[in-house]
Amino acid sequence: xxxxxxxxxxxPIGALAERTGxxxxxxxxxxxxxxxxxxxxxxGNQRRYGRRHAERLAFIxxxxxxxxxxxxxxxxxxxSDTPGIACDEAHxxxxxxxxxxxxxxxxxxxxxxxxxxxxxTCSGGVAACDCAIIEAxxxxxxxxxxxx
Amino acid sequence: xxxxxxxxxxxPIGALAERTGxxxxxxxxxxxxxxxxxxxxxxGNQRRYGRRHAERLAFIxxxxxxxxxxxxxxxxxxxSDTPGIACDEAHxxxxxxxxxxxxxxxxxxxxxxxxxxxxxTCSGGVAACDCAIIEAxxxxxxxxxxxx
DNA sequence: TCTGAAGCTCCAGGAACTACAGCTTTGGAG
DNA sequence: CTCCAAAGCTGTAGTTCCTGGAGCTTCAGA
Numbered sequence: 001x002x003x004x005x006x007x008x009x010x011x012p013i014g015a016l017a018e019r020t021g022x023x024x025x026x027x028x029x030x031x032x033x034x035x036x037x038x039x040x041x042x043x044g045n046q047r048r049y050g051r052r053h054a055e056r057l058a059f060i061x062x063x064x065x066x067x068x069x070x071x072x073x074x075x076x077x078x079x080s081d082t083p084g085i086a087c088d089e090a091h092x093x094x095x096x097x098x099x100x101x102x103x104x105x106x107x108x109x110x111x112x113x114x115x116x117x118x119x120x121t122c123s124g125g126v127a128a129c130d131c132a133i134i135e136a137x138x139x140x141x142x143x144x145x146x147x148x
Numbered sequence: 149x150x151x152x153x154x155x156x157x158x159x160p161i162g163a164l165a166e167r168t169g170x171x172x173x174x175x176x177x178x179x180x181x182x183x184x185x186x187x188x189x190x191x192g193n194q195r196r197y198g199r200r201h202a203e204r205l206a207f208i209x210x211x212x213x214x215x216x217x218x219x220x221x222x223x224x225x226x227x228s229d230t231p232g233i234a235c236d237e238a239h240x241x242x243x244x245x246x247x248x249x250x251x252x253x254x255x256x257x258x259x260x261x262x263x264x265x266x267x268x269t270c271s272g273g274v275a276a277c278d279c280a281i282i283e284a285x286x287x288x289x290x291x292x293x294x295x296x
Numbered sequence: 297t298c299t300g301a302a303g304c305t306c307c308a309g310g311a312a313c314t315a316c317a318g319c320t321t322t323g324g325a326g
Numbered sequence: 327c328t329c330c331a332a333a334g335c336t337g338t339a340g341t342t343c344c345t346g347g348a349g350c351t352t353c354a355g356a
Contacts, residue, residue, distance in 0.1 A: 090281040094267035119242035133238040192321040
């Protein structure tokens with residue numbers, strides 16, 4: 001049993017990268033900016049990661065995939081380290097981020113409309129148009145003013 | 149008439165900024181990266197812009213507002229300088245960009261779903277949850293796998 | 297023991313600005 | 327005409343989140 005616990009397999013950075021889908025350089029970057037704690041080193045100064053590091057990195061990756069900013073992830077990690085009181089703040093961060101995402105979607109949708117209009121004005125045919133797309137860009141008055 | 153043409157009013161960078169809604173620093177940046185041609189200078193070496201510059205900058209701003217990359221704008225500007233053959237390439241750029249925007253919307257929508265789920269799991273109440281949000285981030289298996 | 301892959305540090309770049317420091321020019325008021 | 331604050335100038339560094347390279351060292355398997 002004591003031996004078992006000692007057996008917690010340890011891995012170099014490349015293995016961690018492969019396992020989590022985070023690039024080697026990015027892992028080192030996360031360490032540098034304080035998202036991932038510095039791991040033990042081998043005699044030859046190479047990083048050696050254990051299961052706790054893998055879990056933490058998975059958390060980070062998941063949050064990044066969801067679009068959380070690194071700074072917010074730092075906070076979420078701190079919260080996850082201090083169980084109990086975490087909830088409120090984590091909830092606030094998530095809700096704020098959800099709102100950001102929704103705003104971004106709204107903005108992109110209005111761009112989509114505008115681009116659709118511009119891109120289809122001139123179907124990319126021959127010289128005739130001269131060129132509706134470029135004219136649309138040159139003259140904002142043609143817009144439906146969806147974008148600022 | 150000759151006098152009239154000479155009267156084309158000329159303005160310093162601040163006026164151009166105000167008129168177009170592009171910040172002073174950004175205008176200088178656009179010059180530096182070759183989007184906006186270097187204007188005449190006053191005796192004291194200050195930039196003096198005319199109507200052509202204002203128009204070109206409006207074009208750039210409009211395209212940026214629509215999310216076109218600076219590199220594509222460079223191309224669009226070149227096309228707008230060589231009338232006639234412009235259409236095909238401009239159309240291609242617009243269509244590609246429209247596709248990018250649509251992809252981005254799709255990705256954000258799947259994030260929105262996931263975040264909604266995560267953010268509402270724990271309503272931010274008291275300590276009871278311990279904390280659903282953080283657990284959701286720690287454990288990807290809870291996801292509906294909409295995101296990679 | 298040897299060798300090639302993987303690891304190390306440090307630094308530059310990229311996209312599109314933004315901001316500062318430390319100076320000079322401008323243009324209107326007095 | 328003189329003053330002075332506001333606006334302009336150049337050059338550099340910072341922002342966010344990585345990514346890639348140079349030039350070196352270590353590791354692990356044959």
